[in-house]
Amino acid sequence: MSEGAGTAPHVLIVGGGGTGGALAHDLALRGVRVTLVERGEFTSGTTGRHHGLLHSGARYAVNDEESAIECIEENMLLRRIAPGSFEENDGLFVGITDEDMAYLPSFLEGCERTGIPTQVLKPDEALRLEPNLNPDLKVAVRVPDATMDAMRMPLRFFATARANGADLLNWVDVLDLDLGGGVISGAHVRDLITGKQTRIGADIVVNATGPWSEQVARMAGVDVPIRPSPGVMLAVRGRLTNMVINRLHASGDGDIIVPQRALSVIGTSSWVVSDPDDLGVPADHVQRMVDEGSILVPAVLQAPFRAAWSAARPLIGSRDDADSGRELSRTFKTIDHAVDDRVEGFVTITGGKGTTLRGMAEVCADAVCRKLGIDTPCATRETVLLPHTAAYAA
Amino acid sequence: MSETRAPLDRERDPGVEEILRGRRQRAPVSRKLPGPIAWFDLRSRSTGHLAFSLNRVTGLGLVAYLYLHLAVLSQLLGGEDAWNGFLEVATTPLFLGLDVLLVFGLLAHGLNGTRVALVGSGFVPNRQKALFWSLMAFGAIVLIYSALHIFGGEA
Amino acid sequence: MTTETTSTRRLRVHRFKRGDDTPHMEEFDVPLGEDATVLEALRWIQLHGDPSLGLRHSCFHASCGTCGVRVNGRERLACVTKLADFSGTITVDPIANLPVLLDVVVDMTTFVAHYPDPHPIVRESGFLPEAAVADDLDGHERYEDCIECGLCLSACPVAATDDSYVGPAALAYAQRLLEEPRDDVDRDALLDWADQDAGAWRCHAAFECTEACPSDVRPAQRIMSLRKELRHRRREQGREVPEHAAGEEAT
Numbered sequence: 003m004s005e006g007a008g009t010a011p012h013v014l015i016v017g018g019g020g021t022g023g024a025l026a027h028d029l030a031l032r033g034v035r036v037t038l039v040e041r042g043e044f045t046s047g048t049t050g051r052h053h054g055l056l057h058s059g060a061r062y063a064v065n066d067e068e069s070a071i072e073c074i075e076e077n078m079l080l081r082r083i084a085p086g087s088f089e090e091n092d093g094l095f096v097g098i099t100d101e102d103m104a105y106l107p108s109f110l111e112g113c114e115r116t117g118i119p120t121q122v123l124k125p126d127e128a129l130r131l132e133p134n135l136n137p138d139l140k141v142a143v144r145v146p147d148a149t150m151d152a153m154r155m156p157l158r159f160f161a162t163a164r165a166n167g168a169d170l171l172n173w174v175d176v177l178d179l180d181l182g183g184g185v186i187s188g189a190h191v192r193d194l195i196t197g198k199q200t201r202i203g204a205d206i207v208v209n210a211t212g213p214w215s216e217q218v219a220r221m222a223g224v225d226v227p228i229r230p231s232p233g234v235m236l237a238v239r240g241r242l243t244n245m246v247i248n249r250l251h252a253s254g255d256g257d258i259i260v261p262q263r264a265l266s267v268i269g270t271s272s273w274v275v276s277d278p279d280d281l282g283v284p285a286d287h288v289q290r291m292v293d294e295g296s297i298l299v300p301a302v303l304q305a306p307f308r309a310a311w312s313a314a315r316p317l318i319g320s321r322d323d324a325d326s327g328r329e330l331s332r333t334f335k336t337i338d339h340a341v342d343d344r345v346e347g348f349v350t351i352t353g354g355k356g357t358t359l360r361g362m363a364e365v366c367a368d369a370v371c372r373k374l375g376i377d378t379p380c381a382t383r384e385t386v387l388l389p390h391t392a393a394y395a396a
Numbered sequence: 397m398s399e400t401r402a403p404l405d406r407e408r409d410p411g412v413e414e415i416l417r418g419r420r421q422r423a424p425v426s427r428k429l430p431g432p433i434a435w436f437d438l439r440s441r442s443t444g445h446l447a448f449s450l451n452r453v454t455g456l457g458l459v460a461y462l463y464l465h466l467a468v469l470s471q472l473l474g475g476e477d478a479w480n481g482f483l484e485v486a487t488t489p490l491f492l493g494l495d496v497l498l499v500f501g502l503l504a505h506g507l508n509g510t511r512v513a514l515v516g517s518g519f520v521p522n523r524q525k526a527l528f529w530s531l532m533a534f535g536a537i538v539l540i541y542s543a544l545h546i547f548g549g550e551a
Numbered sequence: 552m553t554t555e556t557t558s559t560r561r562l563r564v565h566r567f568k569r570g571d572d573t574p575h576m577e578e579f580d581v582p583l584g585e586d587a588t589v590l591e592a593l594r595w596i597q598l599h600g601d602p603s604l605g606l607r608h609s610c611f612h613a614s615c616g617t618c619g620v621r622v623n624g625r626e627r628l629a630c631v632t633k634l635a636d637f638s639g640t641i642t643v644d645p646i647a648n649l650p651v652l653l654d655v656v657v658d659m660t661t662f663v664a665h666y667p668d669p670h671p672i673v674r675e676s677g678f679l680p681e682a683a684v685a686d687d688l689d690g691h692e693r694y695e696d697c698i699e700c701g702l703c704l705s706a707c708p709v710a711a712t713d714d715s716y717v718g719p720a721a722l723a724y725a726q727r728l729l730e731e732p733r734d735d736v737d738r739d740a741l742l743d744w745a746d747q748d749a750g751a752w753r754c755h756a757a758f759e760c761t762e763a764c765p766s767d768v769r770p771a772q773r774i775m776s777l778r779k780e781l782r783h784r785r786r787e788q789g790r791e792v793p794e795h796a797a798g799e800e801a802t
Contacts (some may be wrong), residue, residue: 034454037412043607045657050609050617086671089692092685130683144685151694153615156670175603191411194605195653196418202411237612241678246692262614263694264678264767279598286747294740309588309631311611313752364540391670393664421569426645426657427711428624441706444758444771448708451755463564512756518779521772524758539740 008034013375014189014204016176017211018042019049020156020316020356024363024382025210027172030370031385032378036168037202039191041175044160044393045153048212049277049356051109051313053235053260053267055246056080056148057357058094059345063112064105065252068333070116076361077146080155082177083360086286087155089261093147093246094128096298097140102250106141109250113145119192120145123350133297134242149215149260154390156359161392171394177383178349179207179221206370209350213278213314219350225342226350228237230278230314233270236295239307242266247298255287266309268295272315281312314384318353324358334362336369349373406489443525454505461498492546499542503535560634560767562592564604564616566654574651575616576642577601583634589643590629593655604655614654615763619646620655626702626763646705648714659673662701665717667725671733686733696725696766703760703770715749719760719770722751726773729780742784 013029015022016221026038032200039042040046044331059073097103113120123145129135135142173194180188180201188203209218213230221324249257253371255271268291287309296302318335334354341347351366364380371378408416428434438445452526471482485491511531515524558644567574579600581592592610595602599707609615611630618629621644637640638656649657676691684690703719704710710718728736745751751774758771 035408037409042605045609045615046607046617050615051611054614086673089673089676089694091676091688091691131685133679133682143626148693151614151672153609155618169408169416171412171415173656174415175602188409188411191415191602193415193418194603195568196415196421196570197417197572197603198414198570200411200414202415203409235612237614241676243695244676244679244682244693261695262612262692263698265612265614267612307730311630313611364572389670391663395669416758418569421651423652424574424626425714426566426647426649426651426705427645428621429711432712435708440621442759442762444756444762445708446753448757485768515756516775516778518775521775522755522769549598 007288009208010076011205011376012037012203013206013208013374014202015041015210015214016210017047017048017209017214018160018170019050019212020045020046020159020359021049021212021354021362021366022210022353023156023159024172024359024365025208025351026168027159027166027385027387028360028363028367028380028382030163030166030168031306031368031381032103032153032367032372032376033373034376035356036163037172038163038168039174039189039202039217040170040172041194042172042237044170045156045173048313048315049156049309049359050081050153051235052152052356053258053269054086054150054152054259054262055093055357056147056150057250057355058093058115058118058147060109060113060143060145060147060251061258061358062117062250063116063118064108066117066333066346067112070112070118072089072333072358072361073355074116074118074146076282076358078362079360080357081148083382083385084155084158087158087180088388089149089244091148091244091246091261093134093248094123095134095143095248095250097126097142097250098136098138098141098297099140102141104297106143109143113143118145131361132243132245132247134301135247137256138302143250147248149246149262151355152261152356156356157390157393158387159359159363161388161390165388165392176218176221179218182346182347186345204347206328208366208370209352212352214351215316217278219339222339222345222348224339224348226337226352227319228352229256229317229319230310231272231274231317232275232278232281232313232314232359233272234283234291234310235264235269236288236291236310237265237308238269239264239308240266240305241300242299242301242305245307249294249298253279254294257298258290258363259295259298259302263363265383266299266302267307267327268292268302270313275314278314280330283312286387316352316354332364334358336362338369338373339371443528447511447528450504451508454508457497457501458505461501483485490549496539496543497519499546500539503539504532507531508534553713557584559591561640562596562694563640564593564596564655567645567651568603568653569707577715578640578717587621587634588630589622589627589632589634589641590633592641593629593643603658607656614698616698616766619700619702619705621645621646621705626660628700628702628765631765646712647702648704648707649701657701659699659701659741661714662718662720663699665721667721667741669735671736673715673726673729674731674733678789695724696729697768698766700765701767702763703768706763708759708761709753713753716753719754719774720768721723721769721771724775725759725768726777726780729777737776740750742781745777746781746784752779755777 015038057073059070063069247259271287337350638668676693
C-alpha cells in the first residue's frame, strides 16, 4: 500500500489517451484519488491520430456484433455528455459495384439486429445530399455516423477529471513499475519537464497505453495479447463532403472519407508491427487511399495533398491469431492481472476504438473499484463534460 | 456541467507532489528577441511586420524630432544673433539631409497610418500588402520631389 | 518515411528543462527520407537520439494545432512542414510569446485563457451550399477553422511586448461568433469584451497573424471587421469615438 493519510485510495493511470482520460474522469467522480501519467501530450498516441469518426457501428454490424452494439450505444451517449463536440451530419454507406449490392441485405439486417438506425437512399437522393459522390453509385444507406475532433473531444474528459481533483501529468514517462512480492505498488517515472526522476506510489496501477500495452505490461512481468496494428491515413485539401462517406462492403482499405474542417481524411489500411513507435508510412498504402477514396468521391484525385500518417490500433489477439489485423475484434478488454497472472495491484484496459472510450472506462473503473472495495456506481453516463479549454486551467 | 468536488480526504503521493512542485518553477517566456528589439527583427517576417517596424521607428523618430524642434525654437529666445547662427547650421548639407529624413518619417508614418485606417474601415483588407507598397511608392515619389527641392531650393 | 532515399539533415533544437537548466540549442543529425516532416525528424530524435526531448503532437494532419513550432524563425505546424523546404541546418524553436513548458513545447494556458466565454467550436458548415439537407437535420455543421495552434500569437509583434493583449486568435474567434450567431451567444457581452484596450484596439495591423495562420482563418481581417463593428456600435450609443478607433496611428 502506498503512503498518505486519509481513506481515498490512489489509482495511477499510465497512458493519457482517450481511455486513460475517460478512466480518470470516471474514477474521480467516484471519489478515488487519481494520478494520470502520459509521456507526451494527451491523446498523442493513437487517440489523436484517427480520422475523427464517431462510429455508428454500422461498419461492424455484419462481422462484429459486439463492437457494433458498443458503438451505437456510446455514439448516442457521447452526443449527450459532450454536446457541441460533434459535426452531427450523419454518414452514408455507398454501394458502387455489384459486390457492394450483394452486401446490402446482410448489412441492413446486421444494423437492424444491433440497433443501428438506417435509411436506404436512391442514387439521386444521395447525390442531392452529397453532390461530390461517385455519380455511378447504386445505393446509399444513411447511418448516424458523426465527426469529432479526435483530440478535443477526449480532452473534455481530461478537463472534467482535472476539475474533480485528478492530477493529470503529461510529459511524465514511466521508466519501470515497482514490483515486489507479486504486488505492483507504484511506478518509477521521469518528469520530462524538469528531467528529474521520482517514484509514485499507488494502490492500483492501470495500464491504459493502447498499442504500448505490451511494453508496459512487461514491466510488471506479465504479457497482454495486444498486436499493434497500424493503418495509414491521407488528408487532402478541400471539404469534399459534409457527411462521413463509407464504402458498402466488408472492411477494406481506403473505404472511409471523413471531413475534418477544410480537409478530407481518407482511411485506412492495416498491417501488424511489433514496435508501436516505429510505424512508417508505406507509400503504396497512401496510393491505395487515393485509389479507393476516389471510387467514393472522384474529386479526391484532384485534391491537393496535405498530410499522410500512420496510427496503431490496439488489437486484442494473440500472436498467432491473424496476419493483417483486420480479422481481430475491435472490442475491448479489462484484464485484472491478479486473476490472470497473480500480480496484485495491476490492471490493463486495452483494445477498443475512439468511440467507446467512455464505455471502456466504465468497465475498467468498475473492476478497479471492485478491487478497492468501493461500491460507488459509475456516474459518467449522466455527467455533461466541461469544454476542452478547461483542460488547460492553471 | 459537473460540479467541482471538495478536496479528497487523501494527501497526494509524495512523488506527485514533487512533480507538481517542479512544474511550479519559473519558466522563461519564449521570445524571438528580448523586449522591444523584437519590433525591428525582420527575419522570417512579411510585409506587414516591415510596415509595423517602420511605423515604430518613424514614430519614435518623430517624437525625438518634436523635442529637437522645441530645442531649435528655443534659439529664438537667444535673440537675432543666436537665430542667425542657427540658420547657418541649418542650411548645411548634413542638416538638409536630416530634413529629408524628417520628410521620409512623416510620409512613412502618415501613409502607413492611412493604410491602417483604410484597412480598418473595410477597404481592401485582403490586399493590404498591395496597398502598403502602392502608398510607399507614392511616398517615394513625393520624397524624391521634396529632396530635390530641399537641396536645390534657396539656401 | 514515404520514399526509399534518405538524406541526413542537421537539426538545431531548443532545449530547456525547468530547475537548473538554462535554455540552449542542441544539434542532431537525422537520417530520413526526402519527404520527411519536421515532426517526423523530431520524433526520430526522441526515439534514437534523446528520449528526454519533449514534443507536442496529436493528429499529424494540421487539425489539432498542437505541433506549432518556429522553423528557422517562421511559425509552422511541424506535422505538415517538410524538411526538404529548407536548406542547411534547420533550427527548431518553440513558438513565441508564451511560457516554455519544456524544449520546443509552450504552455498554452494563457493562450486559452484569453478567449471569451463561452467557447462553442462547431458552426454552420458553409461548404457545399448546393447540397440538400436531410429532413431531420437543421443544416450541415462543421468545426471552426481555427485549430488554436497559437502561431498567430507567436507572429504578432504586439504580443511580443504585451502579454495582456488577448491576441489575434481570440479576437478572430469573437468576430466569427458575431458573423455567424449561435445559440446562447451574448452579442453585447462579446462586443464589450472586444472593446477594451487589450482587445481589438491593441492591434497595429501588421497582418503577421494572417500570414502565419495554417488554417485560412485570416485573423487580421477579422480584427478589422471587429473594429468596424465596434465603431458602429459606439456611434449608435452616442459615445465618443476615440482617436485610434478612427484609424489614426498613435505611436
